Amino acid sequence: MIVVTLLGGLGNQMFQYAFGRHLAIKNKSRLVVDLSMLLARNPEIDYTFREFELDVFNVSFSNFNDVRNTFGYRLARKLKQVTYLNEDGKPFDPALLQIKGDAHLIGYWQTEKYFAEVSDVLRNDFTFKIPPGPGSQHVIDAIVHSNAVAIHFRRGDYVSLPSASIHGVCSPDYYRQAMAYIEANVVNPHYFIFSDDIPWVKANITFPGQHTFVEGNDGKKSFEDLRLMSLCKHNIIANSSFSWWGAWLNANKRKIVVAPKAWFRDPSVNASDLIPETWIRI
Structure with missing residues (x-):
């Protein structure tokens, strides 16, 4: 599975989903979103609290809370078969698109280079569920x-x-x-x-x-x-x-x-x- 930790507002969440969606498609795996950091309410001075906002779109994913304690995921972690990718402000790295197996993504991933190959899929995912008011x-x-x-x-x-x-x-x-x-x-x-x-x-x-x-x-x-x-x-x-x-x-x-x-x-x-x-x- 490909786990994406969501951070920031709607635009940031879209970047994170897009990279995760691409990797999930490449690996024929399921996409899982982790809301733990997004919904944390630590009293930090320099931080704007956000909500999960991707639910306005026709996106497809599983919730990390539903899979993190499953036997398969716990075994993969124990055997160190989960690749953790922390962007940490680094520029685009094409090698990350070659990651195989289970991966957990933490970062903003703000470039279409991480998802350009699945643009048509994303344009479909990012259609709105409800008609305009x-x-x-x-x-x-x-x-x-x-x-x-x-x-x-x-x-x-x-x-x-x-x-x-x-x-x-x-x-x-x-x-x-x-x-x-x-x-x-x-x-x-x-x-x-x-x-x-x-x-x-x-x-x-x-x-x-x-x-x-x-x-x-x-x-x-x-x-x-x-x-x-x-x-x-x-x-x-x-x-x-x-x-x-x-x-x-x-x-x-x-x-x-x-x-x-x-x-x-x-x-x-x-x-x-x-x-x-x-x-x-x-």
């Missing part, structure tokens, strides 16, 4: 009838936690340059604006043309923003795994995706494999 359907109707560009502003804990010194946020200048690129390459773009801090966006960002603020999809409804971003024709993403997946799930074969060159404020963090080669980096 009335508010989202109204936005979808507008998206379908325009040259829709999703533009995402991630703030929240990127601003409030001490780890902001590592992550940082994308600057207004990045968004100005990104929109200038869109204006030069897309006829009559209509910007659909997504953020966990819409008031900040309204106060600090000027949009060059038609634009719509998408509001109300917070908390347990945040996945609706991911759905809507994926339906736009083009994407300007933040340094966020959430909007990364919104762009990746965009099925437009002619899509333009603009991403920040500096994914982390801390230049020592290696994110060289994170952005697909066909995306524009500014």
Whole structure:
């Protein structure tokens, strides 16, 4: 079996599932998710508590709690037949795709290189279980009838936690340059604006043309923003795994995706494999 320890929010969980799904397919094994670290509630200062969020999709897996004490898994551990892979901030390693037998993955695995071979499977897995609500359907109707560009502003804990010194946020200048690129390459773009801090966006960002603020999809409804971003024709993403997946799930074969060159404020963090080669980096 392939066990994946889930960490972080929805976008991070999608990366972790994707790598595990790929390995499970390669090894003709079952995928198991471990929620123990995700649902831990240790009083850490620099940590945002998360919930299991993959259940909005048509994903397929077993729960680690149901298998960890089975005879087969306990025997494999005792005989040291389980390979433990801890990413620990290391860049993409193609050798990990050759792992055979039982494995337990702990990390973020933020590059499509870990799952590009099963893209079609994942696009099917990452379809939504439930139809859009009335508010989202109204936005979808507008998206379908325009040259829709999703533009995402991630703030929240990127601003409030001490780890902001590592992550940082994308600057207004990045968004100005990104929109200038869109204006030069897309006829009559209509910007659909997504953020966990819409008031900040309204106060600090000027949009060059038609634009719509998408509001109300917070908390347990945040996945609706991911759905809507994926339906736009083009994407300007933040340094966020959430909007990364919104762009990746965009099925437009002619899509333009603009991403920040500096994914982390801390230049020592290696994110060289994170952005697909066909995306524009500014």
